[in-house]
Amino acid sequence: MSDERPVFGCHQVPTASGALRPDEPIMWLSCVAGADVTRIAVTGEVDLSNAHLITELVTTAVAASAPLVVIDLSEVSFFGAYGTSALVLAQRTLARHGRRLVLHRPSPVVRRVLGVTGTLTAFEVVDRPALPAVDGTPARPVVPTRSGS
Incomplete structure:
Protein backbone atom coordinates (compact mmCIF):
# COMPACT_ATOMS: atom_id res chain seq x y z
CA MET A 1 0.00 0.00 0.00
CA SER A 2 1.34 3.39 -0.97
CA ASP A 3 1.88 6.22 1.51
CA GLU A 4 1.22 8.78 -1.21
CA ARG A 5 -1.80 11.00 -0.77
CA PRO A 6 -4.08 11.61 -3.73
CA VAL A 7 -3.65 14.89 -5.54
CA PHE A 8 -6.85 16.58 -6.72
CA GLY A 9 -7.17 16.79 -10.47
CA CYS A 10 -5.05 13.69 -11.05
CA HIS A 11 -7.86 11.15 -10.76
CA GLN A 12 -10.93 10.58 -12.87
CA VAL A 13 -14.34 10.15 -11.26
CA PRO A 14 -17.55 9.04 -12.98
CA THR A 15 -20.39 11.47 -13.57
CA ALA A 16 -24.10 10.60 -13.63
CA SER A 17 -23.88 10.03 -17.39
CA GLY A 18 -21.02 7.57 -16.96
CA ALA A 19 -18.42 9.92 -18.44
CA LEU A 20 -15.27 10.64 -16.48
CA ARG A 21 -14.23 14.05 -15.17
CA PRO A 22 -11.17 15.18 -13.20
CA ASP A 23 -11.52 14.87 -9.42
CA GLU A 24 -11.40 18.51 -8.36
CA PRO A 25 -12.02 20.18 -5.01
CA ILE A 26 -15.26 22.08 -4.58
CA MET A 27 -13.98 24.39 -1.82
CA TRP A 28 -10.72 26.23 -1.34
CA LEU A 29 -9.50 27.71 1.94
CA SER A 30 -6.66 30.10 2.54
CA CYS A 31 -5.42 31.49 5.82
CA VAL A 32 -3.02 34.30 6.65
CA ALA A 33 -2.26 34.73 10.34
CA GLY A 34 -0.96 38.11 11.41
CA ALA A 35 -0.30 39.67 14.78
CA ASP A 36 -3.56 41.64 14.77
CA VAL A 37 -5.85 39.66 12.49
CA THR A 38 -6.14 36.18 11.05
CA LEU A 53 -12.77 22.23 7.55
CA VAL A 70 -12.03 37.58 9.60
CA ILE A 71 -13.66 35.04 7.31
CA ASP A 72 -14.07 36.28 3.73
CA LEU A 73 -17.12 34.60 2.21
CA SER A 74 -17.40 36.74 -0.92
CA GLU A 75 -16.50 33.89 -3.28
CA VAL A 76 -18.81 31.23 -1.85
CA SER A 77 -21.13 29.86 -4.57
CA PHE A 78 -23.08 27.32 -2.48
CA PHE A 79 -23.71 27.40 1.26
CA GLY A 80 -25.60 24.63 3.02
CA ALA A 81 -26.87 24.28 6.56
CA TYR A 82 -23.57 22.69 7.60
CA GLY A 83 -21.84 25.93 6.64
CA THR A 84 -24.10 27.78 9.07
CA SER A 85 -23.24 25.28 11.81
CA ALA A 86 -19.53 25.66 11.06
CA LEU A 87 -19.70 29.44 11.43
CA VAL A 88 -21.72 29.23 14.66
CA LEU A 89 -19.19 26.76 16.11
CA ALA A 90 -16.32 28.97 14.95
CA GLN A 91 -17.86 31.98 16.65
CA ARG A 92 -18.37 30.06 19.91
CA LEU A 103 -17.74 37.75 8.36
CA HIS A 104 -16.35 39.74 5.45
CA ARG A 105 -18.51 40.35 2.38
CA PRO A 106 -20.70 37.24 2.51
CA SER A 107 -21.92 36.30 -0.96
CA PRO A 108 -25.66 36.55 -1.66
CA VAL A 109 -26.12 32.80 -1.15
CA VAL A 110 -24.38 32.92 2.26
CA ARG A 111 -26.39 35.96 3.30
CA ARG A 112 -29.62 34.25 2.23
CA VAL A 113 -28.96 31.02 4.15
CA LEU A 114 -27.86 32.88 7.28
CA GLY A 115 -30.93 35.11 6.98
CA VAL A 116 -33.36 32.23 6.52
CA THR A 117 -31.87 30.38 9.50
CA GLY A 118 -32.06 33.51 11.66
CA THR A 119 -28.34 33.49 12.37
CA LEU A 120 -27.23 36.48 10.28
CA THR A 121 -27.83 38.95 13.09
CA ALA A 122 -25.65 36.86 15.43
CA PHE A 123 -22.55 37.76 13.41
CA GLU A 124 -20.60 40.93 12.83
CA VAL A 125 -20.67 41.47 9.08
CA VAL A 126 -18.60 43.88 7.03
CA ASP A 127 -19.63 44.48 3.43
CA ARG A 128 -17.14 47.16 2.52
CA PRO A 129 -13.68 46.31 1.19
CA ALA A 130 -11.92 47.69 4.28
CA LEU A 131 -11.74 45.40 7.30
CA PRO A 132 -12.80 46.46 10.81
CA ALA A 133 -10.43 47.92 13.35
CA VAL A 134 -8.83 45.45 15.72
CA ASP A 135 -9.19 47.68 18.78
CA GLY A 136 -12.61 46.29 19.63
CA THR A 137 -14.57 48.75 17.52
CA PRO A 138 -17.55 46.81 16.22
CA ALA A 139 -18.06 46.35 12.51
CA ARG A 140 -21.00 48.21 11.06
CA PRO A 141 -24.25 46.29 11.22
CA VAL A 142 -25.64 44.51 8.18
CA VAL A 143 -27.96 46.74 6.22
CA PRO A 144 -29.95 44.97 3.51
CA THR A 145 -29.61 46.70 0.15
CA ARG A 146 -31.43 46.28 -3.10
CA SER A 147 -29.47 45.10 -6.08
CA GLY A 148 -28.31 48.00 -8.20
CA SER A 149 -28.50 50.65 -5.49
Missing part, protein backbone atom coordinates in the same frame (compact mmCIF):
# COMPACT_ATOMS: atom_id res chain seq x y z
CA ARG A 39 -7.75 36.26 7.61
CA ILE A 40 -9.48 33.18 6.23
CA ALA A 41 -10.87 33.14 2.70
CA VAL A 42 -13.44 30.59 1.59
CA THR A 43 -14.10 29.97 -2.11
CA GLY A 44 -16.50 27.57 -3.80
CA GLU A 45 -19.12 25.31 -2.27
CA VAL A 46 -19.59 24.78 1.47
CA ASP A 47 -21.58 21.65 2.23
CA LEU A 48 -21.75 18.52 4.39
CA SER A 49 -18.52 17.15 2.91
CA ASN A 50 -16.30 20.09 3.80
CA ALA A 51 -17.91 22.57 6.23
CA HIS A 52 -16.01 20.99 9.13
CA ILE A 54 -13.79 25.83 8.31
CA THR A 55 -14.33 24.96 11.97
CA GLU A 56 -11.01 23.11 12.10
CA LEU A 57 -9.16 26.03 10.52
CA VAL A 58 -10.69 28.49 13.00
CA THR A 59 -9.75 26.15 15.87
CA THR A 60 -6.19 26.17 14.56
CA ALA A 61 -6.30 29.97 14.27
CA VAL A 62 -7.04 30.19 18.00
CA ALA A 63 -3.43 29.16 18.57
CA ALA A 64 -2.33 32.39 16.89
CA SER A 65 -2.32 35.51 19.03
CA ALA A 66 -4.54 37.63 16.77
CA PRO A 67 -7.60 38.95 18.62
CA LEU A 68 -9.64 39.14 15.39
CA VAL A 69 -10.52 36.42 12.88
CA THR A 93 -14.81 28.74 19.85
CA LEU A 94 -13.38 32.21 19.32
CA ALA A 95 -15.62 33.78 21.98
CA ARG A 96 -14.46 31.18 24.54
CA HIS A 97 -10.90 32.34 23.87
CA GLY A 98 -11.73 36.04 24.00
CA ARG A 99 -11.45 36.47 20.24
CA ARG A 100 -13.73 38.17 17.78
CA LEU A 101 -15.17 36.83 14.50
CA VAL A 102 -16.16 39.01 11.56
Whole structure:
Protein backbone atom coordinates (compact mmCIF):
# COMPACT_ATOMS: atom_id res chain seq x y z
CA MET A 1 0.00 0.00 0.00
CA SER A 2 1.34 3.39 -0.97
CA ASP A 3 1.88 6.22 1.51
CA GLU A 4 1.22 8.78 -1.21
CA ARG A 5 -1.80 11.00 -0.77
CA PRO A 6 -4.08 11.61 -3.73
CA VAL A 7 -3.65 14.89 -5.54
CA PHE A 8 -6.85 16.58 -6.72
CA GLY A 9 -7.17 16.79 -10.47
CA CYS A 10 -5.05 13.69 -11.05
CA HIS A 11 -7.86 11.15 -10.76
CA GLN A 12 -10.93 10.58 -12.87
CA VAL A 13 -14.34 10.15 -11.26
CA PRO A 14 -17.55 9.04 -12.98
CA THR A 15 -20.39 11.47 -13.57
CA ALA A 16 -24.10 10.60 -13.63
CA SER A 17 -23.88 10.03 -17.39
CA GLY A 18 -21.02 7.57 -16.96
CA ALA A 19 -18.42 9.92 -18.44
CA LEU A 20 -15.27 10.64 -16.48
CA ARG A 21 -14.23 14.05 -15.17
CA PRO A 22 -11.17 15.18 -13.20
CA ASP A 23 -11.52 14.87 -9.42
CA GLU A 24 -11.40 18.51 -8.36
CA PRO A 25 -12.02 20.18 -5.01
CA ILE A 26 -15.26 22.08 -4.58
CA MET A 27 -13.98 24.39 -1.82
CA TRP A 28 -10.72 26.23 -1.34
CA LEU A 29 -9.50 27.71 1.94
CA SER A 30 -6.66 30.10 2.54
CA CYS A 31 -5.42 31.49 5.82
CA VAL A 32 -3.02 34.30 6.65
CA ALA A 33 -2.26 34.73 10.34
CA GLY A 34 -0.96 38.11 11.41
CA ALA A 35 -0.30 39.67 14.78
CA ASP A 36 -3.56 41.64 14.77
CA VAL A 37 -5.85 39.66 12.49
CA THR A 38 -6.14 36.18 11.05
CA ARG A 39 -7.75 36.26 7.61
CA ILE A 40 -9.48 33.18 6.23
CA ALA A 41 -10.87 33.14 2.70
CA VAL A 42 -13.44 30.59 1.59
CA THR A 43 -14.10 29.97 -2.11
CA GLY A 44 -16.50 27.57 -3.80
CA GLU A 45 -19.12 25.31 -2.27
CA VAL A 46 -19.59 24.78 1.47
CA ASP A 47 -21.58 21.65 2.23
CA LEU A 48 -21.75 18.52 4.39
CA SER A 49 -18.52 17.15 2.91
CA ASN A 50 -16.30 20.09 3.80
CA ALA A 51 -17.91 22.57 6.23
CA HIS A 52 -16.01 20.99 9.13
CA LEU A 53 -12.77 22.23 7.55
CA ILE A 54 -13.79 25.83 8.31
CA THR A 55 -14.33 24.96 11.97
CA GLU A 56 -11.01 23.11 12.10
CA LEU A 57 -9.16 26.03 10.52
CA VAL A 58 -10.69 28.49 13.00
CA THR A 59 -9.75 26.15 15.87
CA THR A 60 -6.19 26.17 14.56
CA ALA A 61 -6.30 29.97 14.27
CA VAL A 62 -7.04 30.19 18.00
CA ALA A 63 -3.43 29.16 18.57
CA ALA A 64 -2.33 32.39 16.89
CA SER A 65 -2.32 35.51 19.03
CA ALA A 66 -4.54 37.63 16.77
CA PRO A 67 -7.60 38.95 18.62
CA LEU A 68 -9.64 39.14 15.39
CA VAL A 69 -10.52 36.42 12.88
CA VAL A 70 -12.03 37.58 9.60
CA ILE A 71 -13.66 35.04 7.31
CA ASP A 72 -14.07 36.28 3.73
CA LEU A 73 -17.12 34.60 2.21
CA SER A 74 -17.40 36.74 -0.92
CA GLU A 75 -16.50 33.89 -3.28
CA VAL A 76 -18.81 31.23 -1.85
CA SER A 77 -21.13 29.86 -4.57
CA PHE A 78 -23.08 27.32 -2.48
CA PHE A 79 -23.71 27.40 1.26
CA GLY A 80 -25.60 24.63 3.02
CA ALA A 81 -26.87 24.28 6.56
CA TYR A 82 -23.57 22.69 7.60
CA GLY A 83 -21.84 25.93 6.64
CA THR A 84 -24.10 27.78 9.07
CA SER A 85 -23.24 25.28 11.81
CA ALA A 86 -19.53 25.66 11.06
CA LEU A 87 -19.70 29.44 11.43
CA VAL A 88 -21.72 29.23 14.66
CA LEU A 89 -19.19 26.76 16.11
CA ALA A 90 -16.32 28.97 14.95
CA GLN A 91 -17.86 31.98 16.65
CA ARG A 92 -18.37 30.06 19.91
CA THR A 93 -14.81 28.74 19.85
CA LEU A 94 -13.38 32.21 19.32
CA ALA A 95 -15.62 33.78 21.98
CA ARG A 96 -14.46 31.18 24.54
CA HIS A 97 -10.90 32.34 23.87
CA GLY A 98 -11.73 36.04 24.00
CA ARG A 99 -11.45 36.47 20.24
CA ARG A 100 -13.73 38.17 17.78
CA LEU A 101 -15.17 36.83 14.50
CA VAL A 102 -16.16 39.01 11.56
CA LEU A 103 -17.74 37.75 8.36
CA HIS A 104 -16.35 39.74 5.45
CA ARG A 105 -18.51 40.35 2.38
CA PRO A 106 -20.70 37.24 2.51
CA SER A 107 -21.92 36.30 -0.96
CA PRO A 108 -25.66 36.55 -1.66
CA VAL A 109 -26.12 32.80 -1.15
CA VAL A 110 -24.38 32.92 2.26
CA ARG A 111 -26.39 35.96 3.30
CA ARG A 112 -29.62 34.25 2.23
CA VAL A 113 -28.96 31.02 4.15
CA LEU A 114 -27.86 32.88 7.28
CA GLY A 115 -30.93 35.11 6.98
CA VAL A 116 -33.36 32.23 6.52
CA THR A 117 -31.87 30.38 9.50
CA GLY A 118 -32.06 33.51 11.66
CA THR A 119 -28.34 33.49 12.37
CA LEU A 120 -27.23 36.48 10.28
CA THR A 121 -27.83 38.95 13.09
CA ALA A 122 -25.65 36.86 15.43
CA PHE A 123 -22.55 37.76 13.41
CA GLU A 124 -20.60 40.93 12.83
CA VAL A 125 -20.67 41.47 9.08
CA VAL A 126 -18.60 43.88 7.03
CA ASP A 127 -19.63 44.48 3.43
CA ARG A 128 -17.14 47.16 2.52
CA PRO A 129 -13.68 46.31 1.19
CA ALA A 130 -11.92 47.69 4.28
CA LEU A 131 -11.74 45.40 7.30
CA PRO A 132 -12.80 46.46 10.81
CA ALA A 133 -10.43 47.92 13.35
CA VAL A 134 -8.83 45.45 15.72
CA ASP A 135 -9.19 47.68 18.78
CA GLY A 136 -12.61 46.29 19.63
CA THR A 137 -14.57 48.75 17.52
CA PRO A 138 -17.55 46.81 16.22
CA ALA A 139 -18.06 46.35 12.51
CA ARG A 140 -21.00 48.21 11.06
CA PRO A 141 -24.25 46.29 11.22
CA VAL A 142 -25.64 44.51 8.18
CA VAL A 143 -27.96 46.74 6.22
CA PRO A 144 -29.95 44.97 3.51
CA THR A 145 -29.61 46.70 0.15
CA ARG A 146 -31.43 46.28 -3.10
CA SER A 147 -29.47 45.10 -6.08
CA GLY A 148 -28.31 48.00 -8.20
CA SER A 149 -28.50 50.65 -5.49
